[in-house]
Amino acid sequence: MINSTSSSDRAARTDNVLPPVSKTVAQNPGRDQFSAAHSAVLHSALAAQPEIRPEVVARGRALASDPSYPSQAILRKVGEAIMKSPDLSEDGP
DSSP states (O other): OOOOOSOSSOOGGGGGGOOOOOOHHTTTSSSSSHHHHHHHHHHHHHHHSSSSSSHHHEEEHHHHOOOTTTTTHHHHHHHHHHSSSOOOOGSSO
């Protein structure tokens, strides 16, 4: 869980608010449009990728067979983070 570093009872700062998008960007005809040609290129690029990447499988097997992975330090940090997080099941409806 990510803890907030600011108080929620204070008014929001307006200097962090993004300015509205200019109309010239919003009306640009080349942006955010579907193109069947681009879709076909992306689909063919994805199809060209191997379904199973042997180097990734080998890395996974090596990590799975390593008795010290993940390390005790990592396990301890994860355990501490779990213990410090609130139990959301105790929150009321």
